[in-house]
Amino acid sequence: MTATTTAQESSSETTTKNDAIVLFGASGDLAKKMTFVSLYHLCRRNLLNMPIIGVAFSDWDDETLRKNARAAIEATGTEIDESIWKSMAERMHFVQGDYTKPDTYERVKEALGSSKFPLFYLEIPPGLFLTTVQGLHQAGLTKDARVVIEKPFGHDYESAVELYAELSKLLNDDQLYRIDHYLGKNAVQDIMVWRFANRMFEPLWNNANIESIQITMSESFDVSDRGSFYDKVGALKDVIQNHIMQVIGLLAMDPPSKSEPDAIHAQQLEVFQSMRPIQTEDYVRGQYEGYLDVDGVAPNSETETFVALKVHIDSWRWAGVPFFIRAGKNLADTATEAIVVFRRPPLRLFTETGCPDPERNQLRFRLGHNDGVQMKVQALDPASKMASKAVVLNVDFSEALGEEKLPYEQLLGDALDGNATRFATQKIIEGTWTALARVLDNPGPVHVYKPGTMGPDLADKMIKEYGGWIEPMGPASDMPA
Ligand code: BG6
Numbered sequence: 001m002t003a004t005t006t007a008q009e010s011s012s013e014t015t016t017k018n019d020a021i022v023l024f025g026a027s028g029d030l031a032k033k034m035t036f037v038s039l040y041h042l043c044r045r046n047l048l049n050m051p052i053i054g055v056a057f058s059d060w061d062d063e064t065l066r067k068n069a070r071a072a073i074e075a076t077g078t079e080i081d082e083s084i085w086k087s088m089a090e091r092m093h094f095v096q097g098d099y100t101k102p103d104t105y106e107r108v109k110e111a112l113g114s115s116k117f118p119l120f121y122l123e124i125p126p127g128l129f130l131t132t133v134q135g136l137h138q139a140g141l142t143k144d145a146r147v148v149i150e151k152p153f154g155h156d157y158e159s160a161v162e163l164y165a166e167l168s169k170l171l172n173d174d175q176l177y178r179i180d181h182y183l184g185k186n187a188v189q190d191i192m193v194w195r196f197a198n199r200m201f202e203p204l205w206n207n208a209n210i211e212s213i214q215i216t217m218s219e220s221f222d223v224s225d226r227g228s229f230y231d232k233v234g235a236l237k238d239v240i241q242n243h244i245m246q247v248i249g250l251l252a253m254d255p256p257s258k259s260e261p262d263a264i265h266a267q268q269l270e271v272f273q274s275m276r277p278i279q280t281e282d283y284v285r286g287q288y289e290g291y292l293d294v295d296g297v298a299p300n301s302e303t304e305t306f307v308a309l310k311v312h313i314d315s316w317r318w319a320g321v322p323f324f325i326r327a328g329k330n331l332a333d334t335a336t337e338a339i340v341v342f343r344r345p346p347l348r349l350f351t352e353t354g355c356p357d358p359e360r361n362q363l364r365f366r367l368g369h370n371d372g373v374q375m376k377v378q379a380l381d382p383a384s385k386m387a388s389k390a391v392v393l394n395v396d397f398s399e400a401l402g403e404e405k406l407p408y409e410q411l412l413g414d415a416l417d418g419n420a421t422r423f424a425t426q427k428i429i430e431g432t433w434t435a436l437a438r439v440l441d442n443p444g445p446v447h448v449y450k451p452g453t454m455g456p457d458l459a460d461k462m463i464k465e466y467g468g469w470i471e472p473m474g475p476a477s478d479m480p481a
Contacts, residue, residue: 018146018416019050020115022108024099024132025123026054026065029226030150034181035123036069037076038408043088044081047413052088053111055095055104065094099124099132105139112141119416121148121179126155130166137170148177148415151242152233153424156440157433164426177415178429182243183422184407184414187371187397191250191338192264194365194373201363202255204342206317211343211360212466213251215244217327217336217368218454222288223305227296234303236285236436236443239327245272245432246424247338247367248323252313261421265428272431274315282310283439285446286456288330302446305329308459311435324463330451335472336368350378350388359390362470371397371404374473 025031042048054065066089073080095111097104112118118141122132129149136142154160167176182188195201217239223230249268256263286306291297306328342361351358362376374394381389414422447456463469
């Protein structure tokens with residue numbers, strides 16, 4: 001029997017709030033860039049009145065933890081309120097230790113004092129996930145705990161199943177939270193709300209009306225100082241298997257019967273169960289020129305820093321609608337967008353000699369750096385006799401909806417409350433690995449591209465007959481019609 005049938009899979013919500021949070025990997029990059037500032041905002045909202053314990057191998061103490069946490073929060077541009085910081089800092093403690101040594105967990109236990117329901121957040125290398133949970137278990141710390149595990153959960157289908165089988169010996173499924181920060185982004189979750197809280201989109205959301213869907217995750221920065229991590233992972237495992245697959249899940253799912261985790265996850269799982277395993281011919285890999293000079297990258301590395309894929313979902317709703325995906329580093333722009341491209345109307349009524357063909361309608365979800373939704377539709381061009389012209393309807397979420405929570409603020413807050421809605425289930429993770437199995441086994445060649453471009457030319461060929469890639473937009477005010 002596989003892990004999925006031996007362990008109880010239930011993501012139902014429990015109501016007990018954790019009474020301490022323990023960060024394994026407190027001296028790491030993720031803690032510095034995302035976690036401390038997220039915890040600060042949770043404190044600011046009065047949602048984190050509990051001990052905050054940092055654990056790391058680094059030679060830190062309580063004061064170093066506080067000093068580095070404060071510097072990390074300030075580096076994000078957050079203005080610190082001194083009274084909030086004082087209360088947060090007083091509750092911060094550091095435990096130095098090696099995750100492979102039992103005495104580390106004894107010290108964590110000591111630091112936890114009278115806490116009965118700790119939350120352990122493992123922002124550590126994936127090879128240490130199991131060791132750490134085993135250490136916590138041996139120290140008697142897992143009974144009423146929640147454990148939040150960073151990505152990647154496994155490195156392929158088999159390893160994800162195996163990791164889960166081992167973790168299931170130590171934890172119930174409702175204690176385990178597989179975190180993916182894309183699921184903590186308001187604009188990403190909004191895809192589901194946009195579709196199912198409005199009446200006007202869902203009737204069109206199928207292969208009769210939609211021609212194709214594109215997702216671009218473009219980053220203009222390079223691998224920087226993450227060479228040794230990135231070279232072992234590559235773009236497919238770094239962002240496609242997790243972040244982009246979750247976006248596809250939200251775009252392609254059927255309506256859930258309720259807005260509760262089990263109902264939502266069941267519909268998302270269907271998407272991955274209907275996803276056709278991606279074939280090598282539908283997969284392009286690129287590597288930016290200069291990647292081989294990055295510190296920590298192997299001299300002849302064939303790791304991809306760019307991927308483009310064509311995904312098919314063999315369901316009644318999506319048969320015949322390709323999903324085109326591309327993601328990469330050192331590209332022309334930084335933006336994540338999903339664009340739904342509709343079919344043309346059955347008759348082209350409003351064209352004139354010399355006018356270009358009317359564009360297809362587009363619904364563009366901006367999922368990072370400039371969150372919002374944009375619709376491209378046709379309107380009567382006053383300069384014509386009776387021809388249409390594309391115009392843009394735009395909503396900018398920061399203007400329309402106000403302040404958003406940071407993704408980790410949302411997700412760690414949810415985990416502390418026992419709310420699993422925005423976390424991936426084991427079956428969903430396994431489904432995403434299954435869809436990628438063939439290209440993981442046979443990755444094919446890697447094509448070099450110039451920094452500042454949108455990846456290798458081959459990626460353009462794959463989408464040519466669907467009108468080519470639609471480039472990400474700048475800020476709302478710069479948007480051309
Ligand atoms: C991380 C990846 O999970 O997501 C990074 O490891 C990537 O390589 C990052 O840059 C992108 O996140 P965001 O929120 O900036 O789009």
